Amino acid sequence: xxxxxxxxxxxxxxxxxxxxxxxxxxxxxxxxxxxxxxxxxxxxxxxxxxxxxxxxxxxxxxxxxxxxxxxxxxxxxxxxxxxxxxxxxxxxxxxxxxxxxxxxxxxxxxxxxxxxxxxxxxxxxxxxxxxxxxxxxxxxxxxxxxxxxxxxxxxxxxxxxxxxxxxxxxxxxxxxxxxxxxxxxxxxxxxxxxxxxxxxxxxxxxxxxxxxxxxxxxxxxxxxxxxxxxxxxxxx
Amino acid sequence: xxxxxxxxxxxxxxxxxxxxxxxxxxxxxxxxxxxxxxxxxxxxxxxxxxxxxxxxxxxxxxxxxxxxxxxxxxxxxxxxxxxxxxxxxxxxxxxxxxxxxxxxxxxxxxxxxxxxxxxxxxxxxxxxxxxxxxxxxxxxxxxxxxxxxxxxxxxxxxxxxxxxxxxxxxxxxxxxxxxxxxxxxxxxxxxxxxxxxxxxxxxxxxxxxxxxxxxxxxxxxxxxxxxxxxxxxxxxxxxxxxxxxxxxxxxxxxxxxxxxxxxxxxxxxxxxxxxxxxxxxxxxxxxxxxxxxxxxxxxxxxxxxxxxxxxxxxxxxxxxxxxxxxxxxxxxxxxxxxxxxxxxxxxxxxxxxxxxxxxxxxxxxxxxxxxxxxxxxxxxxxxxxxxxxxxxxxxxxxxxxxxx
Numbered sequence: 001x002x003x004x005x006x007x008x009x010x011x012x013x014x015x016x017x018x019x020x021x022x023x024x025x026x027x028x029x030x031x032x033x034x035x036x037x038x039x040x041x042x043x044x045x046x047x048x049x050x051x052x053x054x055x056x057x058x059x060x061x062x063x064x065x066x067x068x069x070x071x072x073x074x075x076x077x078x079x080x081x082x083x084x085x086x087x088x089x090x091x092x093x094x095x096x097x098x099x100x101x102x103x104x105x106x107x108x109x110x111x112x113x114x115x116x117x118x119x120x121x122x123x124x125x126x127x128x129x130x131x132x133x134x135x136x137x138x139x140x141x142x143x144x145x146x147x148x149x150x151x152x153x154x155x156x157x158x159x160x161x162x163x164x165x166x167x168x169x170x171x172x173x174x175x176x177x178x179x180x181x182x183x184x185x186x187x188x189x190x191x192x193x194x195x196x197x198x199x200x201x202x203x204x205x206x207x208x209x210x211x212x213x214x215x216x217x218x219x220x221x222x223x224x225x226x227x228x229x230x231x232x233x234x235x236x
Numbered sequence: 237x238x239x240x241x242x243x244x245x246x247x248x249x250x251x252x253x254x255x256x257x258x259x260x261x262x263x264x265x266x267x268x269x270x271x272x273x274x275x276x277x278x279x280x281x282x283x284x285x286x287x288x289x290x291x292x293x294x295x296x297x298x299x300x301x302x303x304x305x306x307x308x309x310x311x312x313x314x315x316x317x318x319x320x321x322x323x324x325x326x327x328x329x330x331x332x333x334x335x336x337x338x339x340x341x342x343x344x345x346x347x348x349x350x351x352x353x354x355x356x357x358x359x360x361x362x363x364x365x366x367x368x369x370x371x372x373x374x375x376x377x378x379x380x381x382x383x384x385x386x387x388x389x390x391x392x393x394x395x396x397x398x399x400x401x402x403x404x405x406x407x408x409x410x411x412x413x414x415x416x417x418x419x420x421x422x423x424x425x426x427x428x429x430x431x432x433x434x435x436x437x438x439x440x441x442x443x444x445x446x447x448x449x450x451x452x453x454x455x456x457x458x459x460x461x462x463x464x465x466x467x468x469x470x471x472x473x474x475x476x477x478x479x480x481x482x483x484x485x486x487x488x489x490x491x492x493x494x495x496x497x498x499x500x501x502x503x504x505x506x507x508x509x510x511x512x513x514x515x516x517x518x519x520x521x522x523x524x525x526x527x528x529x530x531x532x533x534x535x536x537x538x539x540x541x542x543x544x545x546x547x548x549x550x551x552x553x554x555x556x557x558x559x560x561x562x563x564x565x566x567x568x569x570x571x572x573x574x575x576x577x578x579x580x581x582x583x584x585x586x587x588x589x590x591x592x593x594x595x596x597x598x599x600x601x602x603x604x605x606x607x608x609x610x611x612x613x614x615x616x617x618x619x620x621x622x623x624x625x626x627x628x629x630x631x632x633x634x635x636x637x638x639x640x
Contacts, residue, residue, distance in 0.1 A: 065555060065633050086559045093557020104552045104637070108252055109245075120242070121557040164556075 011074070012171045012203050013062060014038040018071030020057050020226075031057045033227040035071070039172065039205060044198040046206045046217035054226040056176070059207045063096050063174050064088045076171045093121045097165030101177035103157040105149040105164075111136060112145040115163045128167060135163040139193065155186030162193060166202075173197070175206045179213055191216050239565070246570040249542065260538045261578035263531030264616060268582025268609045269589065270524035275605040276590040278517025280598035282510060289506045295474055296374060297481055298500050299333075299467040299488070301325045324496055325464040327452055329488060330368075333469055336487045339476035344370040344468045345452055347461035351420045353399070353448060355407040362403055362446030364420060366455025374468045377449075382414035382429030389428075390451045395458065397425040398449040401433035420448060423458050477501060521605070528612060531578070532620040539571050539624035550628050551636025560629035567628050571621025572614060579613025 020032040031054045039045055039062075049055040060066035061073065064080055065088075072081040076095045083091065097118075105114045115132040119125075136145060139159040149157050158178065165173050175194065179187035195216060198204050206217060214220050222230040250257045301324055330345035344367060351364035371377065372384040379398060389396050397420065404413050404427075413427040425448075434444045455461040471480035481499050489495055543550070550563055583606055590599040 060634055063555075065637075086561075089554065089557050089559040089562075092555065098555050100637070104548065106245075106549060106552070108248055117553070118556040121553075121559070121562055168557075 010041045011038050012041050012076060014074045015062065015068075016072045016074075018061060018068045018073065020054070020061065020066070021069045031226055032061070032068070033225070035226075035228060037221065037228065037231070039203060041171075041203055042198070042201050043219060044195070044204050044206075044217045045219045045221060046208060046214035047221045047223060048208055048211060048214045049223035050209055053223045055207050055209075055223045058223060059174055059176060059205070062172075062205065063098065064092050089121070090123065093118060094123075094168060095171040097168070097170035097173040099158070099161050099165050099173065099175040099178045101180040103149070103154070103161045103181070105157055105160055107149055110146045110148060111141060111152065111160045111163075114149070114160055115167055117164060118168050122168065132163065132167055135166050136160070139163055153186065154182050155189055158182060158186070158190050159193065162190070162197075166197070171203060173202060173204045175204060177208050177210070178206065179210070180208075187213075239569070242562070242566045243569050243573070246566060246573055249546070249570060250573060253542075256538060257574055260534050260574055261581065263534040264528065264575050264578030264613050265531075265582040265585065267524065267528030267531040267616075268579045268613050269586045270527055271521055271609050271612075272583060272586025272601055272605055273589050273599070274520035274524050275517055276586070276599040276601040277593075277597060278513060278520060279602050279605075280590075280600040282513045282517070283600055284598040285509050285513065286506065289502055295471045295477065296502050297469045297471060297477065297484060298502070299325065299329075299469060299484060300465070300498050300500065301463075302496060302498065324492060324494075325467060326462070327456070327464060329491055330464065330467045332491045333467060333484060333487055336483050339472040339480045340469055340483055341472050342370045342374055342470040344368050344374050344470075345464045346371070346466050346468065347452055347455050347463065348465050349455070349459045349461050351448060351459070353403050353407055353418055353420050354422075355416070355418045357409055358406050360403050360406040360446065362400060362443065362448055364448050364450060364455065364459065364461075366450055366452040366459075366461050368452055370470075371449065371468075374470050377434075377444075378432050379429035380432040381412060382427070384429055384431075385449060385451055390453050393453045393457055394451060395423065395425045395454055396428045396450065398429040398431055399427055400431050400443075400445040400447045402443070402445040403448060404430045420450070421459065425450065474503075477503075525612075528616060532575070532616040535571050535575055535617055536620040536624060538574075539567060539621055540627070542570070543567065543624050543628040546628075547631060547636045547639040550631050551633045551639065554631070554633035555637060563631075564625045564629040567625035568618060568621045571624070572617040575613045575617025575620075576610075579610050579616075582613065583609055 014037070016036050018032060018035045019030070022029040022031060035058060047055050047058060057066065061068050064075065064083065067082070072079065074080060075091060078091060080088070080091060106117065112129065112132055115136060116129060119128045133142075133145060136142060139162060141156060141159055141163070144152060144156060149160070152160065178194065179190050182190060191213065194204055194206070206213065208214055218234045220230070220232050220234075221228055325345075327345050330343045333340055333343035347366035349364045350361060352359055352361045365371075367385070368390060369385045369387060372379070378384070380401070382398070384398055385396070388394070397418070399413065407413070407418055408416060413430055416427050417424055418427060419425065431447065431449065469480060469484055471477045481501070484499055485495070488497055553563060586609070587601050587606070590601040593599050
């Protein structure tokens with residue numbers, strides 16, 4: 001298993017003049033205007049904005065789930081501007097981890113198997129179950145490996161989802177409203193985990209409308225009406 | 237990508253909806269079951285008929301009274317109906333054929349009356365066949381106990397009988413009937429032999445095991461059996477059958493002064509029956525195959541439901557790196573598993589069903605139809621699974637993840 005990335009200031013993901021326009025017949029709907037942003041290795045970034053601001057679309061483009069209308073995307077040294085679906089799948093699998101608001105665990109599938117789900121689609125088909133057990137154990141779920149999602153609390157489910165995001169040692173982890181479905185205690189635990197992972201060198205991008213949550217990040221990018229309105233670095 | 241793990245997730249989703257999967261399988265089960273059962277019945281019938289004909293002896297031409305086949309080559313119903321009543325064939329004609337020479341090797345006349353056999357132990361009705369010793373050879377009927385009729389029996393008009401196994405069982409339970417006395421229509425006969433049992437007769441056809449064979453001369457005197465219902469003529473070889481037929485016709489026309497008789501060839505009849513049964517079997521299998529198609533549509537239907545139910549799962553898998561092909565294979569495995577398991581259950585039930593009806597009906601499940609049914613059920617799952625699987629593969633991950 002590779003070790004977490006070291007804290008080098010190296011561009012992991014960069015977007016240059018990215019726009020997203022939906023053609024609605026008569027008029028165009030501009031979801032993203034002109035976005036240029038670079039995420040460097042080891043950063044903990046929060047992308048904030050009200051709903052409808054375009055932050056989700058931005059995350060989808062950053063996460064290679066969607067394609068921009070114009071501009072370029074570079075991920076871990078790969079030009080990801082115009083990919084086929086298969087190429088995008090492979091890059092996602094290798095370089096990107098997702099944490100969702102809804103957890104999105106497979107039911108009737110154990111915590112361990114849920115964590116191993118991305119490895120199904122790895123090109124080098126090695127067995128990562130030892131690593132998966134370690135990740136779950138580190139997240140305090142060592143006793144819950146065989147449990148199904150419906151036997152776990154919300155906080156536990158989100159920790160399984162975090163382990164799943166880590167299994168392929170991605171270059172960037174996207175967390176889309178990771179605490180949105182959790183009570184404040186569990187939400188706090190998840191925040192602490194994300195901080196700890198960042199401290200270990202992981203690059204994390206949190207997408208949220210919750211300004212309180214955004215405070216945990218070292219860098220906050222505010223989006224409004226499809227454009228970046230501020231990009232601030234926390235003073236250390 | 238690991239197919240075995242994808243297969244595992246297919247099994248998980250199948251077991252998650254047990255009732256639904258089972259009902260979907262049922263369509264395939266019924267389809268395969270009916271294909272196997274119906275072809276088994278068809279094959280069984282063919283085998284049975286062939287066996288019947290073989291037991292009746294080969295290289296045989298049968299001369300029957302009346303012109304069953306008319307001059308146009310068509311079947312003359314009236315001729316057939318009147319044939320026995322107005323039979324002009326006699327034992328003499330048979331003798332004439334016997335003397336006609338190569339390629340006729342044997343001519344055996346047959347008279348027939350219904351008779352009731354009786355001993356102090358019981359009674360049983362059956363056909364009293366007046367014939368000559370040659371019957372044993374042309375009809376491939378041997379004496380299991382004692383002997384068959386001899387020329388001596390014929391010459392002496394002896395009241396002797398060779399009885400079928402069913403008569404022997406009924407009238408002489410537990411004893412060897414050879415040398416014992418019995419009555420046929422109240423006339424005393426000595427049993428000189430018991431004919432070996434022929435399974436034939438259990439399914440249609442004459443009940444050969446209830447026959448009583450007596451010398452044709454005795455039958456004539458004792459029962460007034462003048463009319464010969466058929467003369468069986470054995471040909472030297474299969475190849476000489478046409479020449480034998482010509483010789484029969486020329487001899488009989490000379491002897492009878494008319495063409496008031498018909499000559500039929502067993503192998504021709506067999507061929508016709510085989511053709512009919514073949515067409516019938518194929519037709520039945522075709523009808524059964526329709527239910528397999530209906531089963532396939534059932535699979536397609538349920539897979540479409542599964543795809544829309546699991547839109548979110550598909551979106552998640554795609555987000556985590558599944559390619560469209562990965563998704564497609566996962567769903568194809570699922571539909572193939574449903575149809576293959578259904579197919580295997582259908583095969584099992586089909587074979588068991590064939591065995592179950594065997595005592596009443598000669599069903600023989602053919603290996604070829606079993607393999608075909610398996611292949612077709614697998615193909616059904618894949619073919620009818622393609623459309624839903626493609627639909628799943630084409631889903632956009634964002635749309636799918638957003639789906640509630």
